[in-house]
Structure formats: structure tokens, C-alpha cells
Amino acid sequence: MGNVAAAQILLTGTVKDQSEDTDEALISVPWRGGAGQVEGWVASSAGVSKVIVSTPMSADGRFSLKLPATLEASLLPPAGQSPLPTSWAAPHPAATCAGAVKISDPGARVVQLGLNVRARTSGNILPVLSSGHYDEAQATGHTRTQQGLVYYAERSVQISGTQVCQWTEGGFLNKMTYVAAAQLAQGWTRLTLDSTTVSRQSGVEITFRLTGGALPTNDWTLLPDAALP
Secondary structure, three states, X not given: OOOOHHHOOEEEEEEEEEOOOOOOOOOXXXXXXXXXXXXXXXXXXXXXXXXXXXXXXXOOOEEEEEOOOOOOHHHOOOOOOOOOOOXXXXXXXXXXXXXEEEEOOOOOOEEEEEEEEEOOOOEEEEOEEEEEEEEOOOOEEEEEEEEEEEEEEOOOEEEEEXXXXXXXXXXXXXXXXXXXXXXXXXXXXXXEEEEEEEEEOOEEEEEEEEEXXXXXXXXXXXXXXXXXX
């Protein structure tokens, strides 16, 4: 899937339920909520919009949602608001950082698409993959979460660069790395935010990677209490 806006206005997918077995990772299971509607709205630092588009969803969770080719100016935030996802955590105040993630056009206005399902069970849905395990021999925990994002930009914007931050807290050395290589087209663009965490007795290493061009999955899992990534 490329970054041409005209090719980015149809989202097809399948809504999934979340398994109760979520000790180490999010596990999606077939949809059990029956037929309903999938609704789309947009959000930014300026707030959350009303529903801008909706489509029927079949009893097995399948849907096809056509996004509007352009958005009204009233749905866009003021210029200068960061387009980075909220789960792209800010560095610790005491961190020492090298490098930078740069936005080619800081004045471009960008919003994020959110979807929710309305059926026997309702709530926000996200295209997300999650895995994790704990290595007892090494006393090391590994987790990975890949979150799909759909952004609308009023004009083309590039988000790129690498930043590495380190700090010590409570005797533990922590490291956070940010890597971005995403081109937002004018119009809609699919993105993936890939977050990995390695937890050791000596500290924690977290890496965020933001890439453009595709979602990590076409399964949209119901996360009733979830905010946007």
C-alpha cells in the first residue's frame, strides 16, 4: 500500500474480540458481538470530532469503510500541533538525549482517525498486534506491540530521524530510542507504531519505530477502554 492519497480512502477489515487470556500479550479472537456499525471520527490535540463516516458491519465482524477524500477545515487542529501519536512517550525530564526526530513541515495540520463499533458489544477498535515472553534464565522480559494508525494531513509531511535518550532512576539505567521514517501524503496515510520493551534487572530499554505505508494487521480488536495510540 503506497502513500498516494487517492488509494488510501478505503479501509477494509474484520472486527475482533479480545481474549480474556491477556497475561503476556493481547490475543484477538473471532467477533461475538453480532452485526452492527463501524463509525469513524478524527482526533488531535484540539479534541475529538463527531462521527464523520459510518458503514455496516456483518455478523462476523467484516466491514469496508470509505473515508472522505478531504476533511473540512473545522476538523483540523490549529497549525503547529505535533502529529506524533500520544503513545510516543516523551523522554524522562532527567534524560540525556542525542539526535532528533524532525517534522518537515511543522505548520501542516494533521489528525488521526479513530474507529468504534456499535453492536451488542460496543467500544473503540484498533489494528494492533501484541506479543511477550519472560526469559527466566536471563531474568529478562520482552514485549512488543504494533499499533496501526491512520492519519489525515492537509499537505505532505515527512517525519524522520532518530533520538536516543538515557537516564538513571533508582539505580536503574533506562534507555529510550525513537526512530521515525514516515511520509504522510496529502490526504490519508496508513502507519505502524512498533514498540518493543526489554526489561532486565539492571534497567529497561524501550524502542519506538514509526513507519508509513501499511497497517500491521487488518484485524481491528475491540478495546473498550482504549484511547488512540
